[in-house]
Amino acid sequence: MNIIIVGCGKVGRSVTEQLSKEEHDITVVDIRSDRVEMTVNTVDVMGIVGNGASYEVLTEAGVKKAHLLIAVTGSDELNLLCCLVARKAGGCHTIARVRNPEYSRQVALIKEDLGLSMTINPEYAAAMEISRILRFPSAMKIETFAKGRVEILQFRIQKNSLLANYAISEISTKLGLDILVCAVERGGEVFIPNGNFVLEVQDLVHFIAPPKKAGEFFQKIGVDTHQVKDAMIVGGGKIAYYLAKQLLNMRIKVTIVEMSKERCEQLSDMLPQAMIIQGDATDETTLMEEGLPYTESFVALTNLDEENILLSLFAASKSRAKLVTKINRVNFNEIIDNMDLGSVIYPKKITTDYILQYVRAMQNSIGSNVETLYQLADGNVEALEFYIREDSPVVNIPLETLKLRENLLIGCINRKGKVITPRGQDMIQVGDTVIVVTTNQGLRDIKDILQS
Known part of the structure; x- marks a missing residue:
């Protein structure tokens, strides 16, 4: 896709680097020549020095052929104006970073009146992530899917943990818990584990479960589950x-x-x-x-x-x-x-995740959109939630017979509010949301989970 990114600060560079890796045609715009030069020298993108709210500057950046404009300067007002001009000049999709609490209360009105596709507030998103962690302090990090019905939680196995030296297949049988370990970090390496994988002390474990089952899991392994006071x-x-x-x-x-x-x-x-x-x-x-x-x-x-x-x-x-x-x-x-x-x-990582999620949904070819996307394990693992809108090569086929890519795990199926921890005989159906965890980068459609 042709994408214009206005603002080459920390967030702008982070978004530029990630979208460039996914082979989009990107033009960056910033009023400061040193920022544009730094970005162009480190990432394979075009650069223009100028005011991103200027019709002439945006025209030079190719706004009339652009699919998306992302405005992430340090000024909310400038971001909103950039998006307004881009909509009038080229009719492209627009994303604005809006940080001011005063504007945040009027996000719905702003989006409707200015025709914004999306607004992102890094500070608010970071605060929500911290509040989830303080609600469940045993976890180091919590990501939510399926409108809060499913979470991926991260924790470290301590010296006296019940899970030390457990094979993953033993967790369900010995503890009687329906949770799924979807990624393990150990000594600088990341694993998408199978049932024979044995957990060790100091492993950083990511597991997927509904909030209630996650609480039961921590209780059974002797970890406090009460929110902080x-x-x-x-x-x-x-x-x-x-x-x-x-x-x-x-x-x-x-x-x-x-x-x-x-x-x-x-x-x-x-x-x-x-x-x-x-x-x-x-x-x-x-x-x-x-x-x-x-x-x-x-x-x-x-x-x-x-x-x-x-x-x-x-x-x-x-x-x-x-x-x-x-x-x-x-x-x-x-x-x-x-x-x-x-x-x-990392607030800028959170911002990048939200924008990537939107971009991949825009690219979708058959309607099984990326609803949610998080990067785990320092960006080495992606957890994506796909909404299955139409028939595809993965629908109505037992999971055990699907030829999935290596280092990929189907972590959860959400069917009309019912959360299913998938087993071999389960099948994906139209209307489901499906959570996939993988070290393969750049999945855009549910069919991408299959071997090519």
């Missing part, structure tokens, strides 16, 4: 606001530590039920006085990755809190994975 959030930015609002709705006590007096006053007005503390969180005395040793969760959301890492390491040394650490840069994944940072959240 309180949360200490460091940093009072947009993610902190969205997260605090969600946690308060979940009846979780919230304390926010923020340096800026002006921002503290704003948060006090917007979040009257939360405790807002003006102070320097890098001063350990501040955190200790505000109850760090006793808090059940600690969320580091400052604008500096280094500061968030240090704060989480300090919290780990002084408390037993569930840790959540926000990281903006993804260059040092291997080092970060070896630190005791709890659940690590």
